[in-house]
Amino acid sequence: MWDSDIETADPPLGKCPTCDVTIPAANLVVAYDRDGDWPRMLAECPDCSDAVNPV
Numbered sequence: 001m002w003d004s005d006i007e008t009a010d011p012p013l014g015k016c017p018t019c020d021v022t023i024p025a026a027n028l029v030v031a032y033d034r035d036g037d038w039p040r041m042l043a044e045c046p047d048c049s050d051a052v053n054p055v
Contacts, residue, residue: 013043014054021047023054 010025027043029051034040045052 013041016045016048016050016052017055018050018052019045019048021045023052 013023013025013028015022023043023045027046029042029044031039031041041054042051043054044050
């Protein structure tokens with residue numbers, strides 16, 4: 001039987017550093033890796049519409 005309590009949505013990317021609004025995974029524009037560094041992301045904030053690096 002299917003369990004409706006299982007979360008199927010992607011977790012949010014983080015918060016906008018400008019306006020502190022949670023950025024959903026669907027707003028991801030680009031993600032890339034750098035040698036020896038954490039993956040970087042660029043996403044559109046749903047509130048201020050800026051392209052930001054979620055924190």
